[in-house]
Amino acid sequence: MGKSDPVIKTSSLSTTSSPPSSDFRTIIANNSKLYNLSLLPLNSTNPFFHITNSSFTPHKPDITIHSQTAEGPILGVIKLNTLSSNVVALGDPSKTEQLQWERFQSMKDWTHSRYEFEFVDGESGERRIFTWRRTRQGFWDDQPDMELCENVGGRSGADVELGEVLAVYKGCQGLFSRTRGRFHLKRGWRVESVREVGGVGMEIDAGGEGEGDEKEKWGDWEVVVLLTGRGAIETARRRSRARRGAAGGSG
Numbered sequence: 407m408g409k410s411d412p413v414i415k416t417s418s419l420s421t422t423s424s425p426p427s428s429d430f431r432t433i434i435a436n437n438s439k440l441y442n443l444s445l446l447p448l449n450s451t452n453p454f455f456h457i458t459n460s461s462f463t464p465h466k467p468d469i470t471i472h473s474q475t476a477e478g479p480i481l482g483v484i485k486l487n488t489l490s491s492n493v494v495a496l497g498d499p500s501k502t503e504q505l506q507w508e509r510f511q512s513m514k515d516w517t518h519s520r521y522e523f524e525f526v527d528g529e530s531g532e533r534r535i536f537t538w539r540r541t542r543q544g545f546w547d548d549q550p551d552m553e554l555c556e557n558v559g560g561r562s563g564a565d566v567e568l569g570e571v572l573a574v575y576k577g578c579q580g581l582f583s584r585t586r587g588r589f590h591l592k593r594g595w596r597v598e599s600v601r602e603v604g605g606v607g608m609e610i611d612a613g614g615e616g617e618g619d620e621k622e623k624w625g626d627w628e629v630v631v632l633l634t635g636r637g638a639i640e641t642a643r644r645r646s647r648a649r650r651g652a653a654g655g656s657g
Contacts, residue, residue: 426574430590437584457636469640471633481629484637494523494634496626510637513564521638525630528598535562538638548643549577573631599626
């Protein structure tokens with residue numbers, strides 16, 4: 407049996423708990439300016455990535471992920487559209503003439519509890535399909551808890567069977583919390599990128615969340631996981647903001 411979408415809990419308490427197990431690496435999402443974020447490994451002050459949100463800036467991607475800081479190289483972008491499909495791409499749109507856009511699609515039109523994207527396996531050339539599935543969100547909360555799984559059999563759809571959990575996002579709902587949430591990515595699990603040039607390449611400490619000599623390679627796969635995860639969170643944030651605006655206007 408595949409995983410079914412659970413009943414969505416409505417607790418507004420912080421859910422920034424420990425990773426699901428030691429098999430997962432933790433990346434903390436801290437507030438930066440406005441709705442921007444710094445993504446840091448646990449127990450570190452050095453950001454790996456920076457997320458820029460451009461909700462009100464015309465002709466710019468809605469979400470941009472940079473290396474380390476806002477001034478760092480652009481690694482990928484998402485465009486969120488109200489009248490057409492959302493799309494995601496790796497690379498810098500200003501420097502790459504043939505950026506490969508991929509769909510980033512809500513599979514549940516009313517609940518928006520599943521978002522699906524494709525990633526081309528650089529070793530097999532196969533297009534593999536993955537789903538961010540919401541596991542919790544209160545009605546007034548501006549971000550969900552989610553888990554990422556691969557679609558079993560490479561099938562697309564709102565109710566397809568999902569495989570093992572590859573990443574988890576736990577959101578923090580506290581108004582004055584600097585930490586917005588935590589990503590937990592499965593250690594050692596990745597899909598090699600098809601990109602021969604321009605791909606992300608970095609080595610991070612793989613031991614003890616900041617301690618140890620072993621290095622773990624990170625690249626396009628980890629970037630697309632964080633980027634699409636933020637895309638699903640941003641769509642939820644915008645819907646929550648719209649609900650609060652509608653409630654305020656009806657008073």
